[in-house]
Amino acid sequence: MRENLHRFFRAARGVGVHVSPAESIDAMRAVAKVGISDRAVLRDALLLTLAKSQDEKLALGDCFDLFFSQPEPRQDQPEAANDDAAQGEDQPPSSGSAREAGEAQPPEGLGPLAQMLLSQDRNAIAAAIASASGAASLSDIRYSTQRGIFSSRILDAMGLQRLRDDLDELTATNPALAERLRAALDALREAVRDTVSQGLALYAREEAENLRNEILRNAPLARIERRQVAEMHALIRQIARRLRERYSKPRKRQRRGHLDVRRTLRRNAAWGGVPFLTAWKRKHRERPKIVAICDVSGSVAQVSDFFLLLIHSLHEVVDDVRSFAFSSHLIEVSEILEKNSPEEAMAEIMSKVGFGSSDYGSSLVDFEKDFMSTLTPRTTVIMLGDARSNNLDPRADILRRISERSKRLVWLNPEGRLAWGFGDSEMPRYATFCTVVRQCATAQQLERAVSDIVATYQ
Amino acid sequence: MADQKASTSIEAVESGLAAQGYIASRQIATAVYLSQQIEKPILVEGPAGVGKTELAKAIAAWRGMKMIRLQCYEGLDEAKALYEWKYAKQLLYTQILKDKLGEVLGGAQTLHAALDQLHDFGDVFFSKEFVEPRPLLQALEQPGGCVLLIDEIDKSDAEFESLLLEILSDFQVTIPELGTVSAITPPTVILTSNSERDLGDALKRRCLHLHIGFPEQRLEERIVESRVPGISQTLRRQMVGFIHEIRSLDLKKLPSVSETIDWARVLVLLQATELDTDIVKDTLNVLLKYEADIEAASPQVTTFIAKAARSNVFG
Numbered sequence: 001m002r003e004n005l006h007r008f009f010r011a012a013r014g015v016g017v018h019v020s021p022a023e024s025i026d027a028m029r030a031v032a033k034v035g036i037s038d039r040a041v042l043r044d045a046l047l048l049t050l051a052k053s054q055d056e057k058l059a060l061g062d063c064f065d066l067f068f069s070q071p072e073p074r075q076d077q078p079e080a081a082n083d084d085a086a087q088g089e090d091q092p093p094s095s096g097s098a099r100e101a102g103e104a105q106p107p108e109g110l111g112p113l114a115q116m117l118l119s120q121d122r123n124a125i126a127a128a129i130a131s132a133s134g135a136a137s138l139s140d141i142r143y144s145t146q147r148g149i150f151s152s153r154i155l156d157a158m159g160l161q162r163l164r165d166d167l168d169e170l171t172a173t174n175p176a177l178a179e180r181l182r183a184a185l186d187a188l189r190e191a192v193r194d195t196v197s198q199g200l201a202l203y204a205r206e207e208a209e210n211l212r213n214e215i216l217r218n219a220p221l222a223r224i225e226r227r228q229v230a231e232m233h234a235l236i237r238q239i240a241r242r243l244r245e246r247y248s249k250p251r252k253r254q255r256r257g258h259l260d261v262r263r264t265l266r267r268n269a270a271w272g273g274v275p276f277l278t279a280w281k282r283k284h285r286e287r288p289k290i291v292a293i294c295d296v297s298g299s300v301a302q303v304s305d306f307f308l309l310l311i312h313s314l315h316e317v318v319d320d321v322r323s324f325a326f327s328s329h330l331i332e333v334s335e336i337l338e339k340n341s342p343e344e345a346m347a348e349i350m351s352k353v354g355f356g357s358s359d360y361g362s363s364l365v366d367f368e369k370d371f372m373s374t375l376t377p378r379t380t381v382i383m384l385g386d387a388r389s390n391n392l393d394p395r396a397d398i399l400r401r402i403s404e405r406s407k408r409l410v411w412l413n414p415e416g417r418l419a420w421g422f423g424d425s426e427m428p429r430y431a432t433f434c435t436v437v438r439q440c441a442t443a444q445q446l447e448r449a450v451s452d453i454v455a456t457y458q
Numbered sequence: 459m460a461d462q463k464a465s466t467s468i469e470a471v472e473s474g475l476a477a478q479g480y481i482a483s484r485q486i487a488t489a490v491y492l493s494q495q496i497e498k499p500i501l502v503e504g505p506a507g508v509g510k511t512e513l514a515k516a517i518a519a520w521r522g523m524k525m526i527r528l529q530c531y532e533g534l535d536e537a538k539a540l541y542e543w544k545y546a547k548q549l550l551y552t553q554i555l556k557d558k559l560g561e562v563l564g565g566a567q568t569l570h571a572a573l574d575q576l577h578d579f580g581d582v583f584f585s586k587e588f589v590e591p592r593p594l595l596q597a598l599e600q601p602g603g604c605v606l607l608i609d610e611i612d613k614s615d616a617e618f619e620s621l622l623l624e625i626l627s628d629f630q631v632t633i634p635e636l637g638t639v640s641a642i643t644p645p646t647v648i649l650t651s652n653s654e655r656d657l658g659d660a661l662k663r664r665c666l667h668l669h670i671g672f673p674e675q676r677l678e679e680r681i682v683e684s685r686v687p688g689i690s691q692t693l694r695r696q697m698v699g700f701i702h703e704i705r706s707l708d709l710k711k712l713p714s715v716s717e718t719i720d721w722a723r724v725l726v727l728l729q730a731t732e733l734d735t736d737i738v739k740d741t742l743n744v745l746l747k748y749e750a751d752i753e754a755a756s757p758q759v760t761t762f763i764a765k766a767a768r769s770n771v772f773g
Binding site: 018020022023026029030033034040041044045047048049051052053054057245270271274276 | 468484485488489491492495496498503545546549656659662663666667668669
């Protein structure tokens with residue numbers, strides 16, 4: 001059972017539940033207390049000790065069901081069955097001959113696997129598959145392309161070679177029996193294939209997910225395929241969670257520096273003003289205030305989408321976010337984003353301002369007219385766009401005023417540095433007034449950009 | 459054999475809690491049993507009003523132990539949670555003992571000798587008598603053990619979480635002037651959280667994690683039965699069915715078990731025998747706590763009552 005639990009812990013890590021050594025020890029102790037006869041109680045006990053959030057509980061529950069639906073026999077006899085099978089694998093000829101001599105069953109001279117298949121002993125077959133997959137270290141499977149090799153390894157470990165010889169022999173001597181054996185072998189192959197698929201689902205998920213995420217993080221956001229959008233949303237949520245964890249921690253309290261006389265006196269009034277407890281002046285640190293102005297025209301729309309999603313999921317870190325979207329004219333979209341799910345919000349924004357050819361000049365005019373008062377000396381303004389204004393007046397003077405009124409002005413451009421200034425790109429003219437200009441085309445760059453913006457307030 | 463014992467003990471927990479009027483699901487009972495067996499705190503998460511705090515009370519009542527409750531809030535620190543020196547008492551004692559000190563030190567000729575004599579008395583003023591124990595220290599000092607309820611841990615600061623770690627894993631606290639105080643009998647610790655913020659991994663690792671959600675219909679009926687004995691079976695079925703329908707709506711605050719119980723009491727007081735549209739609309743404010751929620755739910759009332767009645771027939 002302990003072996004099984006260890007494999008279960010590995011599978012649990014595969015579905016994204018963090019199982020530390022300490023937790024696995026707790027789980028072992030819990031299982032020792034509740035026993036393994038009642039599956040529901042065992043499930044509850046493992047869920048209690050291993051999973052630490054509701055999401056993890058769901059994932060682990062599914063993993064438990066998948067794991068223990070493996071064709072494994074009752075718990076009281078697997079040791080014996082395994083040993084038997086293991087011996088059979090180690091020296092098929094001798095064990096086969098021993099059996100032949102001892103029992104002299106009708107199908108004479110057959111290997112242990114052939115006998116097992118012909119006797120239709122399901123428990124023994126299942127046990128043999130389980131122990132053979134242990135011998136073939138099925139838990140190391142990582143990619144779906146490895147399915148074939150693991151299947152053949154498991155079959156080899158079960159003594160396929162010997163079975164083939166038996167088959168050849170039988171075809172000559174006893175064709176009917178050979179036919180039965182061949183059918184049984186096909187069924188066995190199928191069972192092994194199922195076991196391997198299940199192993200893949202259990203153990204390989206983590207690796208595959210890591211790989212996929214890595215690719216996704218570095219894929220250009222603007223050219224992401226439709227089917228990947230949902231995955232991308234999940235990834236963005238993950239990034240948001242990481243940023244929240246990093247920056248939402250309460251900042252360290254000041255324990256030294258200037259004495260705060262007023263607070264010290266007030267605090268010690270009870271002791272006649274004798275200062276038992278001291279109070280120190282604290283530096284006031286501010287939380288970020290962000291105004292995001294996003295181009296939602298054409299190719300930039302997708303990037304803006306993910307950016308807005310990220311910024312709006314940083315509630316704990318960022319005090320105040322106001323978002324504006326524009327292509328030919330500009331509107332405020334904060335409320336739309338707060339109220340709706342990401343997909344709906346984006347659809348609504350696109351129907352209101354999307355699908356126009358971008359006009360940075362008139363959008364900036366819109367902003368100055370209605371929303372200039374949102375900027376304070378604490379605000380970071382983030383412009384997101386490719387600065388391609390279709391050769392219309394860029395109105396860089398308004399950007400200068402925005403820059404003067406705010407703490408920082410950051411421009412995120414999905415295009416590479418090489419393209420800036422070519423064609424109708426007005427990036428160099430705008431760049432003069434920006435505190436920072438950086439490329440922002442992939443999820444990774446997006447994370448770094450936002451992380452830097454938030455970090456300046458820490 | 460051990461298995462036999464385990465499942466019977468889990469049932470014992472279930473019936474023990476039931477005797478105190480707390481109807482526990484299988485998961486809850488398993489958690490309580492395990493926390494006793496492997497001496498680990500339980501971290502209970504779930505929406506407001508599903509009986510997280512009530513669980514601690516029921517355990518305490520069942521085992522006949524004292525319950526010590528620490529309500530967490532922002533700015534809670536060790537002086538309020540763990541222990542504090544009685545400054546005023548220390549000050550007063552030094553004043554009263556001034557003369558006595560003079561006598562004691564009278565024999566000393568030099569300042570050095572006086573100091574040496576003072577050292578012989580040890581840290582009189584930093585001894586147990588001058589420590590004001592706060593809930594956490596109190597819990598460790600109970601000779602017969604107790605149930606320590608740390609309520610709404612998510613409301614406290616992250617620093618406070620770290621303060622708890624020593625208590626949760628080893629059942630001891632370290633007071634710099636006194637040394638380490640270990641629990642006489644390890645208390646049963648229950649932490650509750652409304653998931654207002656994510657708790658640290660270190661804290662979670664030390665606890666069994668129990669999530670209490672809204673109960674199933676049958677279980678909720680049993681809860682109502684145990685809490686509001688005066689209610690008739692038909693009405694109970696109907697109202698619980700109705701509440702389950704309400705929970706399928708998209709509301710700001712879904713009604714939880716405590717609201718179900720309140721509503722049941724109200725219905726009994728109003729001497730209702732079965733649900734009808736008028737009485738539900740009149741008492742909807744017991745269930746729903748936001749004006750917007752009431753507005754969203756009231757058009758559906760008639761359909762929900764019909765549905766609840768229908769499921770009643772088949773169930």
